[in-house]
Amino acid sequence: MSVNTQGGLVVETVPLEQVPELLDLLAPSSPLLWWRRNEGMVGHEPLITRHFSGNDRFREAAAAWKEIASSAEVTDQVDLPGTGLMAFGTFGFRYTSAIPSVLIIPRLIVGRRGGASWLTRIHPASESASPLSPEKAQSLLEELISASGKTGSTPHVTLSEGAQTEAGFLSSVSRAVERINTGEVDKVVLSRDLQGSLSENSDLRFPLKRLAESYPDCWTFSVDGLLGSSPETLVSVHGNKVQARVLAGTARRGSDAKSDLESAAALASSHKDLDEHGFATRSVLDALAPFTGALTVSESPFTLKLPNVWHLATDIAGTLSSGSSSLDLVDALHPTAAVAGTPTAVAVTVIDDLEPYDRGRYAGPVGWVGANGDGEWAIALRCAQVSADTITAYAGCGIVSDSIPEKELVETEMKFRPIVDAFS
Ligand SMILES: C=C(O[C@H]1C=CC=C(C(=O)O)[C@@H]1O)C(=O)O
Numbered sequence: 001m002s003v004n005t006q007g008g009l010v011v012e013t014v015p016l017e018q019v020p021e022l023l024d025l026l027a028p029s030s031p032l033l034w035w036r037r038n039e040g041m042v043g044h045e046p047l048i049t050r051h052f053s054g055n056d057r058f059r060e061a062a063a064a065w066k067e068i069a070s071s072a073e074v075t076d077q078v079d080l081p082g083t084g085l086m087a088f089g090t091f092g093f094r095y096t097s098a099i100p101s102v103l104i105i106p107r108l109i110v111g112r113r114g115g116a117s118w119l120t121r122i123h124p125a126s127e128s129a130s131p132l133s134p135e136k137a138q139s140l141l142e143e144l145i146s147a148s149g150k151t152g153s154t155p156h157v158t159l160s161e162g163a164q165t166e167a168g169f170l171s172s173v174s175r176a177v178e179r180i181n182t183g184e185v186d187k188v189v190l191s192r193d194l195q196g197s198l199s200e201n202s203d204l205r206f207p208l209k210r211l212a213e214s215y216p217d218c219w220t221f222s223v224d225g226l227l228g229s230s231p232e233t234l235v236s237v238h239g240n241k242v243q244a245r246v247l248a249g250t251a252r253r254g255s256d257a258k259s260d261l262e263s264a265a266a267l268a269s270s271h272k273d274l275d276e277h278g279f280a281t282r283s284v285l286d287a288l289a290p291f292t293g294a295l296t297v298s299e300s301p302f303t304l305k306l307p308n309v310w311h312l313a314t315d316i317a318g319t320l321s322s323g324s325s326s327l328d329l330v331d332a333l334h335p336t337a338a339v340a341g342t343p344t345a346v347a348v349t350v351i352d353d354l355e356p357y358d359r360g361r362y363a364g365p366v367g368w369v370g371a372n373g374d375g376e377w378a379i380a381l382r383c384a385q386v387s388a389d390t391i392t393a394y395a396g397c398g399i400v401s402d403s404i405p406e407k408e409l410v411e412t413e414m415k416f417r418p419i420v421d422a423f424s
Pocket of ligand 1: 189249
């Protein structure tokens with residue numbers, strides 16, 4: 001539901017002394033969450049929901065956000081990333097997607113970061129309210145706590161082949177390799193989907209808590225039905241500091257310490273994976289360059305250990321030179337070669353040809369933006385879209401000239417694990 005914001009928004013953030021388990025405070029059927037390493041933000045009661053679509057979805061979102069932020073009256077007693085005015089966001093992978101991109105400003109946000117906790121209340125200036133006192137904030141928190149006691153049912157979902165069957169995926173990977181070998185494209189990221197049914201009254205807090213507990217170093221998110229735990233930071237902007245983490249190249253975890261290390265070592269020296277990774281890193285460096293001064297890049301890709309897989313990873317850091325917002329950077333970066341391929345324009349047309357569905361928000365940016373344009377955005381991976389009583393999970397792999405279809409299929413199984421386990 002959207003409200004008339006003429007006259008702007010009144011935004012008040014006050015510190016909270018004692019906050020219970022934040023994830024318990026999530027709304028059971030439409031949770032709003034951004035979370036990593038036991039800190040983040042939980043949003044309640046969408047106040048403004050803005051939809052965007054088409055090629056200009058990022059630019060339109062950035063412009064709409066600027067307008068909303070410039071007319072907001074913000075009193076922020078905490079002053080940390082995520083305090084004051086903020087919106088949760090999720091964007092479609094393709095400009096052609098039928099599923100809208102969205103920014104959601106909630107009425108209430110409870111957050112925790114670096115040992116501080118806070119509550120933010122947002123309302124239109126046209127709605128009168130006395131200033132948010134610490135006592136009022138505490139009583140709003142208590143209302144959330146008492147509402148959180150009502151739990152729905154734990155979702156147990158069997159996820160099975162979706163629109164892209166296993167056989168279809170194998171065939172698409174073979175066809176992609178053929179097109180790579182003709183020189184049409186260097187790398188293409190192809191995905192497949194799993195689908196299941198959610199019973200009525202499903203409480204999405206259960207899978208989200210499992211994701212947050214099992215993947216503490218990933219971004220666990222839930223925005224407009226898109227939920228998951230992504231290891232890949234598309235971009236984070238705090239003041240003039242920009243960071244990104246590029247992931248591409250995957251290996252299974254070993255069954256014991258020795259085989260696990262062997263798997264990581266093989267990944268670190270695999271030409272196929274290093275090639276795949278190189279495309280992804282270059283795409284991020286090229287996209288960030290116009291916005292930044294010198295960029296610092298980890299010298300060679302390192303192996304990142306996750307509970308389900310090893311990835312090749314590169315961290316990139318820099319200083320913003322142009323005063324751009326995180327949404328401007330998201331616009332410039334998306335889609336990276338970690339989720340589309342190289343060259344981008346050709347890779348996305350190959351994806352259109354070889355994937356039998358609209359990816360929706362899978363592999364698109366998901367995160368939050370603050371009043372001054374700062375924000376944290378992940379690439380929506382290891383995720384699923386819940387709509388009404390259906391859930392669709394997605395996982396994909398970077399395909400290069402020496403990709404073997406059967407191996408890529410196994411890799412998708414590993415990448416589905418976070419969602420499959422969370423809903424099992
Ligand atoms: C496209 C996905 O992963 C990307 C991120 C890390 C590693 C990847 C890979 O090794 O193929 C992919 O580029 C996915 O999880 O659906």
